[in-house]
Structures are given as C-alpha cells and as structure tokens.
Amino acid sequence: xxxxxxxxxxxxxxxxxxxxxxxxxxxxxxxxxxxxxxxxxxxxxxxxxxxxxxxxxxxxxxxxxxxxxxxxxxxxxxxxxxxxxxxxxxxxxxxxxxxxxxxxxxxxxxxxxxx
Amino acid sequence: xxxxxxxxxxxxxxxxxxxxxxxxxxxxxxxxxxxxxxxxxxxxxxxxxxxxxxxxxxxxxxxxxxxxxxxxxxxxxxxxxxxxxxxxxxxxxxxxxxxxxxxxxxxxxx
Numbered sequence: 001x002x003x004x005x006x007x008x009x010x011x012x013x014x015x016x017x018x019x020x021x022x023x024x025x026x027x028x029x030x031x032x033x034x035x036x037x038x039x040x041x042x043x044x045x046x047x048x049x050x051x052x053x054x055x056x057x058x059x060x061x062x063x064x065x066x067x068x069x070x071x072x073x074x075x076x077x078x079x080x081x082x083x084x085x086x087x088x089x090x091x092x093x094x095x096x097x098x099x100x101x102x103x104x105x106x107x108x109x110x111x112x113x114x115x
Numbered sequence: 116x117x118x119x120x121x122x123x124x125x126x127x128x129x130x131x132x133x134x135x136x137x138x139x140x141x142x143x144x145x146x147x148x149x150x151x152x153x154x155x156x157x158x159x160x161x162x163x164x165x166x167x168x169x170x171x172x173x174x175x176x177x178x179x180x181x182x183x184x185x186x187x188x189x190x191x192x193x194x195x196x197x198x199x200x201x202x203x204x205x206x207x208x209x210x211x212x213x214x215x216x217x218x219x220x221x222x223x224x225x
Contacts (some may be wrong), residue, residue: 004138004158004160017143032137033211033213035215040123040217041217042121042215042216042217042218043159043204043215043218045212045213045214048211048212049211052209054116056210058212059212059214090158090159092158098139098148100206100207101118101207101211102149102161102205102213103145103161103164103211104161104213105160106158106159106160107158108157108158109156109157109158
C-alpha cells in the first residue's frame with residue numbers, strides 16, 4: 001500500500017530532551033515536507049526537501065532540523081524541545097512532476113507534547 | 116496580512132444543504148489553488164485543485180477561483196454526513212512551499 005508513515009504517533013517528553021520523529025514514504029517521491037498544525041493557525045510548513053541532500057526552510061523552521069540522506073526518509077529533529085513546540089506534526093510527500101508539488105500525500109500525524 | 120485567510124467556523128448544516136467554503140489570498144501572482152479535506156485524527160488529503168481562474172467540478176464538489184477579488188471557494192452540493200471534516204484551502208506559490216489557510220470545520224447533521 002502506497003503510504004507515508006510517521007513514528008511515533010504520540011510522544012510526551014520534557015523540555016530539552018532531544019527527539020527525532022521519523023517519516024518514510026514508499027512511493028518513490030522526490031519531494032517531502034514537514035508541517036505543524038495548531039488550533040487557529042492551520043498547517044504551517046517547517047522544512048521541505050525537493051530531493052536527496054536538498055532541504056530548505058519553510059515558514060516556521062526555528063527549533064527544528066531535518067536531513068534527507070535517502071529518498072524515502074525525512075526525519076524531523078528537535079534538539080532541545082520547548083513547550084511551544086507542543087503540536088500535531090505531519091509529514092508529506094509529493095511526486096513533484098515538473099516541480100509542481102501541490103499534490104501532497106500526508107502521513108497520519110504525530111502528536112507531540114513537551115512539558 | 117496573512118497570505119491566505121480562511122474562516123475557521125465551525126460550520127454546521129443539515130444533510131442535503133449546499134455548503135460554501137471560502138478563502139481570500141493576498142498575492143495576485145498565485146496560480147495554483149487547492150482544497151484539502153481532513154477527517155478527524157487523519158492527515159489532510161487533496162480534494163481538488165484549480166490552475167488560474169474559473170471553475171472545476173468533481174461530482175458534488177465545485178472549486179471556484181475569482182482572481183479579480185482574490186477569492187477561492189469550494190461548494191458542496193447535497194451535503195452528506197460523510198462530508199463532515201475540516202476543509203483547508205491552500206496555495207502553491209512556486210518552489211517548495213505550500214501555504215494553507217486555517218481550515219474550516221464542517222459538520223453535516225443527518
């Protein structure tokens with residue numbers, strides 16, 4: 001089944017404890033992206049990757065890191081999480097024909113709570 | 116001014132009603148306009164997209180873009196309880212970015 005998977009689905013952690021949320025897609029998509037979703041603010045883009053070894057900032061990159069060492073995986077790293085990073089996180093991928101990434105396939109989401 | 120603005124609702128309608136969901140955007144250069152649907156506890160999924168202006172129809176759903184007023188709309192005819200979800204408008208400004216509205220929560224009551 002073609003899909004985007006995220007792990008973990010739920011995570012409660014403490015301020016300052018480094019964590020990684022994994023994202024993997026099995027559709028051979030070139031493009032991948034991370035979003036956070038907060039009430040009243042909608043989906044906001046954190047980072048995206050047009051291809052392997054190519055990453056770029058979205059609208060809210062502060063406090064996050066990403067890497068794209070292989071096509072299928074795009075982990076999101078929080079080196080020192082803070083309570084304002086408590087949110088619902090989504091990973092997405094796109095086949096990106098001719099660079100048009102408007103058709104994105106989303107994972108199931110990761111609910112992160114930082115205390 | 117936000118690049119995309121959407122009334123968050125919530126919106127509650129009876130089954131069979133026509134639903135109108137709307138967004139405004141700020142940059143007249145935008146060309147790609149999308150509607151995503153998000154069921155509770157799920158990731159968003161692409162419902163429809165429109166390039167430039169005009170209408171696009173898919174079954175009970177119609178997406179409309181009015182570039183002169185920078186307004187995008189999604190109409191749902193004969194709404195069903197299964198249409199209950201959050202609807203997010205989105206704009207692709209080019210490059211790798213996708214800009215979403217805040218989302219409108221829709222509830223269709225039987």
